[in-house]
Amino acid sequence: MADEVGIVMKLYDEVSPTLKSITGSSKAFDKTMDDLEESLKAYDKAQTTLTEKMSGLKKEMAENSIKVKEAQQAYKKLKDETSKGALDDAIDEQTRLRREMEETKAVIDANATAYKNLYKEVTSAASAESRLSNRAGDGSTGILSALGKAGLGQMAGDAIMEISNTMIGSALGGDGGSLISSALSSAVSGAAMGSLAGPVGTAIGGLVGGALGLATGGAQIFANQDEAFKAYYADLYQAGQDRAEESLTAGSATASQRELDAIAFNRLLGSGVGDQYLSDLRVLAAATPMEYSDLTSMSRALATGFGDAPDRMLELMTAIGDAGSAVGVTASDMTAMAQAMSRMNSSGKATLEYLNIFQDRGVDVIGMLSEAMGKTQGEIYDMISKSEINGRDAVNIIQQGMETAYSGAMEQMAETFSGLTSTLEDTMAELDNARGEGYNDLRKEGLQSEIDAYGGALGDAIQNLNRISGENDAYMENLSEQYTREALSALLLGEDTTLFPEEQQAELRRMREDFLAASGAYEDGNEEAGLKMESLRQEAEALATAAYESSDQYSLLYDSEQDLVGAIQDLTTAFDGWKNEYELEQEKSKGQGAIWLDDIMIGDPDDPDDGVGDVIRKKDEASLTSLFGQIFGSHAYGLDRVPRNGLYYLHQDERVLTAREAGEQSRKSGTTLQITIKDNHFGADMSVEAVAQTLADLLERKLAAGVIG
Structure with missing residues (x-):
């Protein structure tokens, strides 16, 4: 620059x-x-x-x-x-x-x-x-x-x-x-x-x-x-791929969770009853701003108190949903209210603890009990403290009160932006779930096959091979460390080595002498000698690494890796799998020129005379060879008629006439031609018709070539 x-x-x-x-x-x-x-x-x-x-x-x-x-x-x-x-x-x-x-x-x-x-x-x-x-x-x-x-x-x-x-x-x-x-x-x-x-x-x-x-x-x-x-x-293209992958991931997770839900609710409500209940739950989720996952949480809370009455559970969830939508609480708040109703129904007690769950969230259940029982709210609190209100009666009163006060609140909320968003999410979840169910159902077969295979003889064989592979890795690491230990021991302690050849042992002995000299100088106060000692140590470690990577064991490992790469190359050559990614990338690299080329090659399917593409499409012409044969093929005896627009190969001295000139020439050549045969040179066994046909063919070729006329 x-x-x-x-x-x-x-x-x-x-x-x-x-x-x-x-x-x-x-x-x-x-x-x-x-x-x-x-x-x-x-x-x-x-x-x-x-x-x-x-x-x-x-x-x-x-x-x-x-x-x-x-x-x-x-x-x-x-x-x-x-x-x-x-x-x-x-x-x-x-x-x-x-x-x-x-x-x-x-x-x-x-x-x-x-x-x-x-x-x-x-x-x-x-x-x-x-x-x-x-x-x-x-x-x-x-x-x-x-x-x-x-x-x-x-x-x-x-x-x-x-x-x-x-x-x-x-x-x-x-x-x-x-x-x-x-x-x-x-x-x-x-x-x-x-x-x-x-x-x-x-x-x-x-x-x-x-x-x-x-x-x-x-x-x-x-x-x-x-x-x-x-x-x-x-x-x-990438967005479509991403959407498909996201849909599969989300759908598989949804389908998997619903499979678990089905098992749980069939146990809670009874075999088959749970399946129908969850189906009704999905309908409720689609029609309300409530999420399916929130409804299942509320259902689990209600099941402990109302498991023998699935229809009642749906009624209670509708009532709770309307009340919660009206007062603006969250799904977890509604689940807490469902738990409170379930506990009152199963225990038979209406405690202040349970009732305050509603009161704290803006649902005036004390007022509902007061109105239904003809008591003041003070009297209701007094009755609660004395456990004089039956839990089941309280649930019935609260349900009726919520249905009267808040009915239709979920439908109204469903028309809001938030409600429509929630409903759309439920709808999209159903679409993704369909993909996930299809994937999970078939994939489970593959998973089971893998479990059976790897849990049997194949798994035992792979475990044994993995054990050997682990031993190989440990052996090579131990060998590398041994080279380093022996080199440092020779340098620092003057010990003999078992792995190094004689030439390298001699080098280590020379380094040992230098190290001792530097060590003595350092003891005498020469600070630079310490640098020499550190340099010799690094040299010994480098020598160990070089010796290890030159060893027969390492060379064997390296040769096996080279053989593996070569084998994979041969396999890649034998199959066409590698071309798929290449051809996909090539296709993605094409621009507008590819569309123009397609228009030329494929043409208009509705036009029977649409150039190259029409020729390729014709069933009686198997390949482009026929096209080039028509365009560049020899017509040494001329053509009776040019059948279509295109390129034609001409010979020296041949002429091309316009359509009008060709018509006039045809009309002029329409005079009667009389031929007299004096001697039959065609053979005595040929009939008159055969002789006439032979002459006609010869004349036609001569006329087409411009030899006669």
Whole structure:
């Protein structure tokens, strides 16, 4: 980066004073122009490199944006450290690319600014030199030519590109700005290059450059659109995959929980009764703002007191649901009220503890008891304290009171946004549950098969193999540690080794001598000797590692790993599984061009003469070979009639007539042709009809080929 920016800055610093010092010396001026031309060529090359680099960075940024989006989806789904790390890496890469793009643009801008300033001084110096030498025309033309050769047009084009990108892009948007700015920039560059040939060359260069700029801008717009197209449908594909996976995960969990619910409620309410009750519960959940899971919790609370009357349980839950919806309590509050009613019914006691569960949540059960029993609330409290109110009677009164006071509250709440949201969630849960039931029912067969297999002889065999594998791992770790222990023992204690060959033992003995010498020096107060001792220790450990990884045992392990990789490669070659992922990625990399190609190859199914696609679809033509046979096949004797629009291969000296000319020729050739056969050269055994047919075939081919007529 620093090299590119330095090219023009150095050019400006060195050439500018020289230009200012020119006082009419043509030789000095020409020399300066030559140096300037070479420097400007270097600038042009640097700017081209920077522009290409910017294009590459933009492409990387587009690809990185897709990676960031995919990483965000993965982290949102998995919520684990691996996906978080991948997301962090993608964001870091995006930050790096953005910073590098900003730095590159800054360099391009800095070069352009320096170039503009230099151009002003060149123009000024040229004017001064022309006046002094009375060669204004030659000087001006030479300078402009030099600047044109050196890439001055590119500098002007860059400036126009920057201005138009800002102004036109603001008015027309990114694509419009890119298209017009590309055309203008190329037109200016073309005009500058054409200026070497005079005004006409300038005009032609500008037109050609503008046309090329339009083409380049159009191609870039198409590339941008195509990338957006691919990213869009890739997101649609991934979203569909994610939705299916989420539906399966949620549905499997729901179906699994409902399977457990069925077992529990069949035990609570009776075999078969529990299944029907849960079915009714799902209907209630779908029609009310209550969640199915909340209703099952309330049902478990009620089952201990009303398990012999499932219909009553549904009535009580409706009453509690209406009351809870009216006073605005949570599902857990409603479950607590259900527990209180169940305990009063099963115990036969209406205690203040149970009744306060309702009172504390805004349901005035004391008032309900007071009204139903014709007592004041004070008298009701007195009766409660003396246990004079039967629990079952209290439940009946409270149920009737809630049904009277709060009936229809759940239906009203179900029409609110919150209620509709809850109802929709229940509906979607039913949809997911269908997928989950299908998966779980069939998957249970596979799970049972795995349990049977791995719990039997196969499991015993795998356990034995795993035990051996564990022993292998331990053996190699022990061996590695033994190499290290022996090397350190030889260095620090002077002990003999059992694993190292003689050459390495000799090296360890030499290291031992160095270690003893360093140890003695350290004892004498030489601090640097301590560094030597630590260095020898690290050297011994490195020697141990190298010896271990060169051992026969390690080589055997390494060879087995290589054999495994080779075997997997052979297996991969033998099957086509690897192609699936490759072909899927290839399909996902296709853009709008693939759609156009499909239109050409497949065509319109309703059009019987729809080119390539129709030929492929025809049952009597098995492959594209037949198509190319029709297009490029030989018709050495001509064709009676061109059957369809298309390409046809012609031979030398053959002619093609228009449809009108062919019709006129056919009409003219419709005269009677009389043939007299004097001698039968076709064979005595041929009939007259056979001879006539043979002649007709020959004449038809001759006429078609244009030989007769």
